[in-house]
Amino acid sequence: MKTRRSKRYREAAKLLEPGKFYGIGEAIQVLGKMPKTRFDETVELSVHLGVDPKQGDQMVRGSLRLPHGSGKKVRIAVFARGSAAEAAKAAGADFVGFEDLIKKVSEGFTGFDVAIATPDAMQEVRKLGRVLGPRGLMPNPRTGTVTDDVAGAVAECRAGRVEFKMDKSANLHIVIGRRSFSEAALQENAAQAIDAVQKAKPAAAKGRFIESLVLSATMSPGVPLDLAALHRK
Structure with missing residues (x-):
């Protein structure tokens, strides 16, 4: 069944040249010209990776x-006891606890965007x-969310730290800001995000790592990015 697109979406799609792949700066400019919604849309990068997600x-x-x-208010949960729990509260974590918080989450509570835990x-x-796990919320040392410095981790999340995780189809999505951000801010955020993905390439991955890269806003069509510069690195 063919998806019926809104008039706004169809107007936005007219700004894209068929078959063209855009540089990051140009893609952000095109996105900025697309019709806006009544809310401040999230801007994200969608990446398809050349790895085997089953491995x-x-x-x-x-x-x-x-x-x-990221322009997003991040809700933070911290699993900790004693002085670490007090430090998390002082740093501004939204939910802090141990046995009580674990019980609440085991019963289905997931009203947070990031989970941090002491070792x-x-x-x-x-x-x-x-x-x-299925929601990508499990604390992990590799993302800095398993740490004794819970106050520092909370501060990092408040300051704009975002996490990314590949799904079962070898795709991942990274929020890089809002449409209200300046072009320069979005470009710097995008460059940082792409660099972080490249550095996350597993040693076991062979061949081309990033297969495709698309920039989009919440209600916009995707703008395909030119990977040539990335693959020359």
Whole structure:
């Protein structure tokens, strides 16, 4: 069944040249010319990777700090006890606890965007894998969300740190800002995001790593990016 697109979407699609791949700066300019919605749309990069998602040694995940933030209010949950829990509260975490928070999450609560845990808390937090795993919320040392410095991790998330994780189809999505951001801010955030993905290439991955890269806003068509410069690196 063919998807029926809105008039706004069809008008936006007319700005794209068939078969053309755009540089990052040009893509952001094109996106900026597309008809806007009544809300401040999220801008994201969608990446398709040349890896086998069925192989555990080719999993791709990581985190980065966007120079200009993501424009999104991040809700943070911290699994910690004692002084670490107090530090998390002082740093502004939205939900802080241990046994009580673990019980709440085990019953289905996932009203947060990032989960942070101290190393000693992870023995119990790992048991929440069925709830946190599918949503990409499981704390992980590689993304800086398993740490004794929970206050620092909370501050990083507030300052614009975002996480990314490949799905079962070898795709990943990274929020790089809002349409209200300046072109320069979006370009710097996008460059940082692409660099972080490239650095996350698994040692077991062979051949071309990034297969395709698309820039889009919440309600816009995707703008395909030119990968030639990336593959020359």
